[in-house]
Amino acid sequence: MLPWRARKGERTPPYAVWLSEIMLQQTTVKTVGPYYAKFLAKWPTVEALAQSPLDDVLRAWAGLGYYARARNLHACAIAVVERHGGVFPDDMEALRALPGIGDYTAAAVGSIAFDLPAVPVDGNVERVVTRLFAVEEALPAAKPEIKRLATSLMPESRTGDFAQALMDLGATICTPKKPACALCPWNDKCVARARGDQETYPRKAPKREGRLRRGAAFVVLRADNRVLLRQRPEKGLLGAMTEVPGSDWSHDFDVGSALDAAPKFAKAKWRKLPGEVTHVFTHFPLALTVFVAQVPKTAKAPNGARWAEVAHLRDEALPNVMRKVLAAALD
Numbered sequence: 571m572l573p574w575r576a577r578k579g580e581r582t583p584p585y586a587v588w589l590s591e592i593m594l595q596q597t598t599v600k601t602v603g604p605y606y607a608k609f610l611a612k613w614p615t616v617e618a619l620a621q622s623p624l625d626d627v628l629r630a631w632a633g634l635g636y637y638a639r640a641r642n643l644h645a646c647a648i649a650v651v652e653r654h655g656g657v658f659p660d661d662m663e664a665l666r667a668l669p670g671i672g673d674y675t676a677a678a679v680g681s682i683a684f685d686l687p688a689v690p691v692d693g694n695v696e697r698v699v700t701r702l703f704a705v706e707e708a709l710p711a712a713k714p715e716i717k718r719l720a721t722s723l724m725p726e727s728r729t730g731d732f733a734q735a736l737m738d739l740g741a742t743i744c745t746p747k748k749p750a751c752a753l754c755p756w757n758d759k760c761v762a763r764a765r766g767d768q769e770t771y772p773r774k775a776p777k778r779e780g781r782l783r784r785g786a787a788f789v790v791l792r793a794d795n796r797v798l799l800r801q802r803p804e805k806g807l808l809g810a811m812t813e814v815p816g817s818d819w820s821h822d823f824d825v826g827s828a829l830d831a832a833p834k835f836a837k838a839k840w841r842k843l844p845g846e847v848t849h850v851f852t853h854f855p856l857a858l859t860v861f862v863a864q865v866p867k868t869a870k871a872p873n874g875a876r877w878a879e880v881a882h883l884r885d886e887a888l889p890n891v892m893r894k895v896l897a898a899a900l901d
């Protein structure tokens with residue numbers, strides 16, 4: 571569990587709940603732990619985070635994935651300062667109106683930090699509720715029904731404790747495989763348990779895999795141990811993150827004409843690395859062919875690009891796919 575869990579009788583600060591919940595979206599507690607500690611140490615308040623340049627936030631986020639969350643985190647910190655004087659609002663509508671805060675995060679912050687009557691429904695809660703009531707509809711279509719059923723279980727007071735207890739029940743007792751039903755406080759009411767088919771819930775619609783996209787990545791190494799980097803556009807996948815120059819990524823990418831998209835350097839000799847660097851995004855898998863070229867110390871960076879010291883690459887806001895590309899090229 572993350573350190574935002576308050577001690578008995580204490581209320582968890584909304585900033586801590588919000589930060590951890592944004593980080594935990596699509597990411598495990600184990601991965602989030604060190605990032606959460608780093609963010610709280612660097613930016614102990616929402617004001618400090620709001621005052622920091624976006625680039626610093628993206629750098630600190632690098633490696634955690636789903637970078638839109640980092641941009642929204644920063645935008646939300648600014649909005650809390652500008653709209654609410656640096657204090658998270660104790661009102662569900664105002665919470666939902668903040669950048670990057672959807673139903674789930676609003677319910678988590680609202681219930682855990684302010685005891686508002688809301689139930690945050692994450693994957694753990696979905697599992698408990700669908701088993702308890704034997705919900706036959708498949709996810710994600712079943713989400714509104716699960717929310718309604720979860721809300722029907724909510725007590726009138728201590729909604730924050732209830733929300734955390736429900737999430738903990740799903741994480742530790744009502745586990746995906748072999749749930750410990752004998753320890754569950756609802757075992758006499760659970761429909762799936764009575765039928766003995768708990769593990770078949772929640773029902774899930776079959777997954778549709780995205781089509782493979784291909785592209786090229788160009789690693790230009792300067793003789794003084796620098797590598798050419800540029801920033802991705804603000805909007806879209808990996809927005810505002812750092813990358814090596816590359817081609818577009820498409821289903822019908824033609825590796826034969828990949829060098830048309832390479833940065834132009836006089837006399838640069840491109841070497842194609844064997845194999846491809848692969849990465850799986852939420853909606854599609856990607857395979858990149860990596861080309862490497864060495865250029866002299868005097869080479870100038872093309873417009874929109876810059877040279878970065880190889881020794882300091884770990885401090886750059888490079889997404890995992892680009893770290894894989896650089897690892898392959900610098901090996």
Ligand code: SF4
Binds near residue numbers: 698749754757760761
């Ligand atoms: S009885 Fe078992 S399946 Fe039902 S909610 Fe409890 S742990 Fe989950």
